[in-house]
Each structure stands twice: as structure tokens, then as C-alpha cells.
Amino acid sequence: MRWGNDCVRPYGGAALRSRPVLPDGFWRIIRIGLVGLVLAAAVAGLVLGDAWLWAAVEWSPPVYAGFYAPGGFDAPTVVALLVAAPVKAALLWLILRAPAPGPLDRRAKALRRLLYLAVAYTLVLWYPVALLPDAVDAAFQLALWTAIDVLYLLVIRWRSRMLRAAAGAMFAVELAGMANELLDELDLLELGSGGIVGLGLMLGGAAATVITVVGQWRDGRWSHGTLVAGWLSVGVYALVIPLNILFEGIFNGNLVMPVMMDAVGLVSTVWIAATARELPTENCPADLPSGRRRMMRVGVAAVAVLPIISQIHPEQTPHLTYTGWSMGCYDRPGFGDLKPAERNAAFLCRARSAEGGVPPMFPEDLSDQAVLAYGKALCRAKDRDEQEAILTRAGSARPAWGADLWDLVYVCPEIIGATHPELLRSTTETEAANTAYIAEQNAKCRDPWPRTKGVVQATVRYFLFADGDHGYLVHDPEDEAVDEAAEQAMDKVYDDSALIGVAGSAVLVGHVADVVDLCLTVKAFRSAPPPRTAGWDQVNEVPVVSRGGRLTVPEMGEGDVGAGAPMPNLAIAGKGRYRLRVYVRVDDAGEEQHLVVVFPGASRKRLELKP
Structure with a gap:
């Protein structure tokens, strides 16, 4: 039996004569x-x-x-x-x-319509779908190709149970990749996020295409040209996979490769359209003449080889791989998060970055090789003046700024890491080190009233800006006007000898010494505790109002300012007026300590309990 060209009627159900629309x-x-x-x-x-x-x-x-x-x-x-x-x-x-005329059963009709829908999506529908949330696009793709793969199993005459089972397995891997994409868009638990998992899913998609083309050949109704288009689709996979591995993505700052891959990728659409067109079993298309077959083979080879050849340059040709706006430059991973082969690219991103309107470190037309060479020279520079001279030779628009160590570490970790080992950490290691440091600093602070327990209380290290921070807020974050109140309190803090600015639901407490952090204890009581001013340099009492039922101190977020641990709600009586008493002292070592006591009180007077 010859399976390559035989044309038989479809199985399962009566065939219906389909007429071209x-x-x-x-x-x-x-x-x-x-x-x-x-x-x-x-x-x-x-x-x-x-x-x-x-x-x-x-x-x-x-x-x-x-x-x-x-x-x-x-x-x-x-x-x-x-x-x-x-x-x-x-x-x-x-x-x-x-579309070729001929009989189609119910399943073949459905497959043809879905395949043409896939073609329409690739050519036209992708843009309106892209205006919707990404999860909608991922769900549409998963549903569409699930239906197509199921119909492939039912419509194609595989002529082998083992081949049909292998096709089902490969289709399952292909759909698993799409399901993983949908889970990622929905921020749910993914099947896997590593590079090996992504590569496996991509190889599964290539294998699904291979086995589909084999099934079409064994079926016999599809022409030689359609089979060639199918094998060429496999060739597209063979290009995309190494490009993503070797060049870290098709788009690496140079638009030539993505433009060419977009054109080459349209071959897959040709194959899908041809598969839909030749589904009828009557009027099977004849094979191409031998001359046209040779031309087709030449075309396949050209499409497979030319994109790779276009990326091969003489060694002396300057490469311009990354600009400040390259897609791969938006993330800023830590040094320890990158493989050795990825670190030069990270430095190129930083060296050409114009984020925030700041001029890049090097001119845009300077080649990758030159940027990396100048970067290594900057690592070896003895001082800022020598860095300025190097950047001037490179044509930098900002030579006087020099180069930061956290940028240079990517190009010369052996030099920078010797004096600043913390710059070699990964993001996880950096977060762990910061958490440990904050915990250590919190542990150094002691409750100045250990025997007087508040309804709620906390003792933490409060971290300030290194240069000129005003102090810390005790405010009601639920108040709609809290931002305006905080600004007013900041304006008033220097008008008060005690450095306490009051404005409605916000109190800004300044620091009296030149410090970058201080020990802060907060306590809330149901009534006013005794003054107990002994041992303190200043004790002042001011009014504050809670319009939302909260009074608290800001916690340290993603920045470097704030309390080193979660702070309690000091408005224990809910909405209303409170009194806020601030105790301040500086010990012999220059460490500044603050105690903030909050309790209900309607008085609007400011009291100086100890000057």
C-alpha cells in the first residue's frame, strides 16, 4: 500500500458536498x-x-x-x-x-473553520485581542489550539495507533506550555518558571508540529507543497530555539533579526492555511513537478540559513547589542542573579541607560567592545579624576560623574568584589542580609518604660535619610487629607523649639541630634500616664486627631526610611481627639531615643513638661 498520495473518503459519518463560499x-x-x-x-x-x-x-x-x-x-x-x-x-x-472543493464531514468542517480562525488571528485579530487583558489572549489561544489538536487526532488518518498516541502526547505538552502561559498571566501557580521548563515546552511544540506533518504524509490527502510548508515550520522552531538561548531573545536591541523572524514565521501560517484548504478528500492536489520541488527545497534552505548568516559579522565590526531602551534592560537583576555570560549585557544596559532623562555614560554609537573595554579601564582607575579622564576619551556626555561601583561590578567583579563583597549578592541574598540587619538594629533598642505596659506598644529602630531628614510622622493614614496635613506639619516643625510640627491628623517629630536612625518606642494608654520626666532631655505634649480611627508611624517599605517593624494602631479609642506626649533624649554615645505616648484627650493645648 502506498500512503504518500492515496486519496480515500473520510471515515465516520456521511460525507457532505461542500461548495466554495x-x-x-x-x-x-x-x-x-x-x-x-x-x-x-x-x-x-x-x-x-x-x-x-x-x-x-x-x-x-x-x-x-x-x-x-x-x-x-x-x-x-x-x-x-x-x-x-x-x-x-x-x-x-x-x-x-x-479552499479546495470537496466533501467534508462534521469534524473536518469544524477543523477547517478553526484553522482559518487561527490564520485570521495571526494576520489581523491579534491586535484587537492585544487590547484586552493578557489573560484573555492566553485563554483564547489555549481554547483554540485545544480544539484544533483534538480535531487533528480525529480527522487525520494516522494509520497507526502508536503514532496517534505519540501525537496526543506531543499535543498535551504543547497545550501544557499554553496553560503555563495562562497561569502566569493570572498570577497563579505555574507549571514551571525555569529556563529548562520553557525550553522543554518549546521543544514539545516543535515535536507536535513534526508529528502532525508526519500524520499528514501518512494520511495522503495533503499535497507535497503543504508538507514542505509544514517541515519549514519545524525549521522556524529550529531557528527560534537557539536564538533565544544564544542571543537571549530574538530582540536584543537590533531590529533586523525580529523583522526577518516575523517574515519567516509567516511560513507556519502558510502551512495552517494549506492544511485547512486541502481537507476535502476529493480532487486531491497533485504533487509538484520535480523542478518546482527543487526550487521549494532551495527556498527552504534559504529561509533557514539566511537569518543566521545576517547575524554573522566580521570580528572587527562594532556590535551595538543593547541600548538604554532595549527590552532586556528594563529589569535590573542583582549581580548574583546573573550567569557569567549575562553580566556583560547587564553592564551594557546600565552604561547606555538614559533613565530619568540622565545622559548615558557612553555615546550611543560606541560599540559593545569599546564600552566593555572602557568599563574595565574604569575599574582599574585609582581615583575619580582618572575615571573622568577615561570617560572624556570615550566621548561621554557626563565625564565628571565618574562610574558607580554597583554598575562596574558586572564587568569586573574580581576587582569590585574584593572591597565591596555585598555587591556580589543575589537579590535573595541582599533581602536576607537587609532583613538580618534590620532585626539586629531593632534588637539594640530597649523599652525605656519596661514596667509600664501600654494597651499596645512597640520598640523599633526608626531609619532616617542620611542627609537632612525632617523626622518621623505620627499620623492617621485613613484621613483623606493626611498628605496635606503632613506637609503643613513639616512646615511647622522648624517653627517650634521642640521640633514638633502639628497639623490636624499629622504630627511630625524632628530629631535633635545629627543621626541617621534612632530608637523609637510607642505606647497607647486609655488615660494619661504620670509625666515621669526624669532622665529625659525634652518632654512635650501636643494634640492630634484621628478622623479614620487610626494613628500610627510609617513602616519601612521598599525604600530605606521608616520603622524597622510593623507599628500598632495607637488610636485605641477609635475616631476622636488624642493627646500625644513625646519624650526625647540623647545618650553619651550620641544615640537618640524617643518615647511616644498616646492617650484620649480633648485638650488642644501644647504643653512643655520639660524644656
Whole structure:
């Protein structure tokens, strides 16, 4: 039995005669019109500017061009777009071929419609779907390809139970990758987040394509050209996987590769459209003549090899891999989070960053090799003046600023790490070290009234800005006007000899010594405790109001300012007026201690209990 070309009627149910929805002549008009429009738009885009050239070739909104290339396209990108335009037009011509007439059973009809929906998504529907939440897109893709894979198992004549079982297993791996994407978008527990898991899922998708093409060949109804398009889709996987591993993603600051991969990736759409078109079992398409087969093989080889060749440059050619706006530069991982091969890229990102409107360390047209060489020279510089001289030679727009150690550590960890080992830590290690440091500092602070227990209380280290911090707030975070009250309290703090600014629901307590942190104890009582001013330098009492039923001290968040542990709610009687008594002293070692006592009280007077 010869399985390569035999045409048999579909199994399972009566075959129904399907008629083309549109005449072949009308399909030809549509093909000529759309393909001609693509080519004409590319020519017009070359005249109108980069944004319109991008829209004409990449079939995406013009504003995307400004996102990927804020400074405009370079010459290689323009050439890549002009080459991609006729390639995509030719592939679109193949996609828009009229469906083959012939009988289709219920399952084959459903498969054809879903495959054409997948084609429409790739060409047109991706943009309106992208306007929805990412989870909606991921759920749509999972549902669509789950249905397609199930119908593949039912419609394709695999002629082998083992092959059908293998196809089911590979489809399951492919769908697991899509399910993992959906779980990620929903912030749920993923199947796996490591690089090995992602690579395995991508290989599973490639294997699913391979086994589908094998099933089509054994089925016999699909033409040689469709099978070639299928194998070419596998070739696209063979390009994408090493590019993601070796180049850390297709987009690495150079638009040539993503433009070419976008054009090459359209081959998969050609295969999907051809699979849908040739589903009928009557009028099976004849194989291509031997001459056209050879041309097709040459095309396959060209598509597979040319993108790789385009990335090979002479060693002396300057590489410009990363700019300050490259996609891979948005994250700022710690040194210990990166593999050795990734550290140079991290330094390039920082060296070319213009975040916050600050000029980059090096000129944008300076090659990667030169930036890395200058970075290593900066590591060996003896002082700031020598760094300034190096940056001046490099053409830096800010040579007097020098270079920071936390940037240089990525290019010369052996030098920077010798004197600053904390810069070699990973994010997890840094967080653990900070947590341990804060716990250690909190433990050094003691309750100055250990025998007088409040209804709620806490003793912590309060961390201030190193330069010129005003002090700490005792405020009601539930008050809608708390921000305005805090500003008013800050304005008043220096008008008071005790450095206590009061404004409604906010009290700003200043520090009397030049310190970067202080020991703070807060206690809340149901009535006023005895003054007990002995041993304190200052004791003052002021009014404060709680409009939301809370009074507390800000806790340290992602920054370096705030209390070193969660602080209690001192408004123990709920909404209303309170009295706030502040005890301050500085010991012989220069350590400053504060005790804040809060209790209900309607008085609005300020009292100085000890000057």
C-alpha cells in the first residue's frame, strides 16, 4: 500500500458536498488586491517615514515603531524591512488561496473553520485581542489550539495507533506550555518558571508540529507543497530555539533579526492555511513537478540559513547589542542573579541607560567592545579624576560623574568584589542580609518604660535619610487629607523649639541630634500616664486627631526610611481627639531615643513638661 498520495473518503459519518463560499475568480481578485496593497504600502512607507514603513511591512500600528526605535531606523533595519515586504507578500499570496472543493464531514468542517480562525488571528485579530487583558489572549489561544489538536487526532488518518498516541502526547505538552502561559498571566501557580521548563515546552511544540506533518504524509490527502510548508515550520522552531538561548531573545536591541523572524514565521501560517484548504478528500492536489520541488527545497534552505548568516559579522565590526531602551534592560537583576555570560549585557544596559532623562555614560554609537573595554579601564582607575579622564576619551556626555561601583561590578567583579563583597549578592541574598540587619538594629533598642505596659506598644529602630531628614510622622493614614496635613506639619516643625510640627491628623517629630536612625518606642494608654520626666532631655505634649480611627508611624517599605517593624494602631479609642506626649533624649554615645505616648484627650493645648 502506498500512503504518500492515496486519496480515500473520510471515515465516520456521511460525507457532505461542500461548495466554495466565494468563486475562484473573486478569491483571485482578493489575493491580487491585498498583496498589491502590501507592496504599494511598503513603497509608500519608504516615502512617508519610518513609522509608516513599519506599519506597511510589520502589519502593526505605526506607534510601535517609536517604541522599538525611538531614534528612528538605522540603514540595516530599513533594508530588512524592504526585503521582508515582498517575502511577506509572497507568503500572503499562498495563504489567500481559495479552499479546495470537496466533501467534508462534521469534524473536518469544524477543523477547517478553526484553522482559518487561527490564520485570521495571526494576520489581523491579534491586535484587537492585544487590547484586552493578557489573560484573555492566553485563554483564547489555549481554547483554540485545544480544539484544533483534538480535531487533528480525529480527522487525520494516522494509520497507526502508536503514532496517534505519540501525537496526543506531543499535543498535551504543547497545550501544557499554553496553560503555563495562562497561569502566569493570572498570577497563579505555574507549571514551571525555569529556563529548562520553557525550553522543554518549546521543544514539545516543535515535536507536535513534526508529528502532525508526519500524520499528514501518512494520511495522503495533503499535497507535497503543504508538507514542505509544514517541515519549514519545524525549521522556524529550529531557528527560534537557539536564538533565544544564544542571543537571549530574538530582540536584543537590533531590529533586523525580529523583522526577518516575523517574515519567516509567516511560513507556519502558510502551512495552517494549506492544511485547512486541502481537507476535502476529493480532487486531491497533485504533487509538484520535480523542478518546482527543487526550487521549494532551495527556498527552504534559504529561509533557514539566511537569518543566521545576517547575524554573522566580521570580528572587527562594532556590535551595538543593547541600548538604554532595549527590552532586556528594563529589569535590573542583582549581580548574583546573573550567569557569567549575562553580566556583560547587564553592564551594557546600565552604561547606555538614559533613565530619568540622565545622559548615558557612553555615546550611543560606541560599540559593545569599546564600552566593555572602557568599563574595565574604569575599574582599574585609582581615583575619580582618572575615571573622568577615561570617560572624556570615550566621548561621554557626563565625564565628571565618574562610574558607580554597583554598575562596574558586572564587568569586573574580581576587582569590585574584593572591597565591596555585598555587591556580589543575589537579590535573595541582599533581602536576607537587609532583613538580618534590620532585626539586629531593632534588637539594640530597649523599652525605656519596661514596667509600664501600654494597651499596645512597640520598640523599633526608626531609619532616617542620611542627609537632612525632617523626622518621623505620627499620623492617621485613613484621613483623606493626611498628605496635606503632613506637609503643613513639616512646615511647622522648624517653627517650634521642640521640633514638633502639628497639623490636624499629622504630627511630625524632628530629631535633635545629627543621626541617621534612632530608637523609637510607642505606647497607647486609655488615660494619661504620670509625666515621669526624669532622665529625659525634652518632654512635650501636643494634640492630634484621628478622623479614620487610626494613628500610627510609617513602616519601612521598599525604600530605606521608616520603622524597622510593623507599628500598632495607637488610636485605641477609635475616631476622636488624642493627646500625644513625646519624650526625647540623647545618650553619651550620641544615640537618640524617643518615647511616644498616646492617650484620649480633648485638650488642644501644647504643653512643655520639660524644656
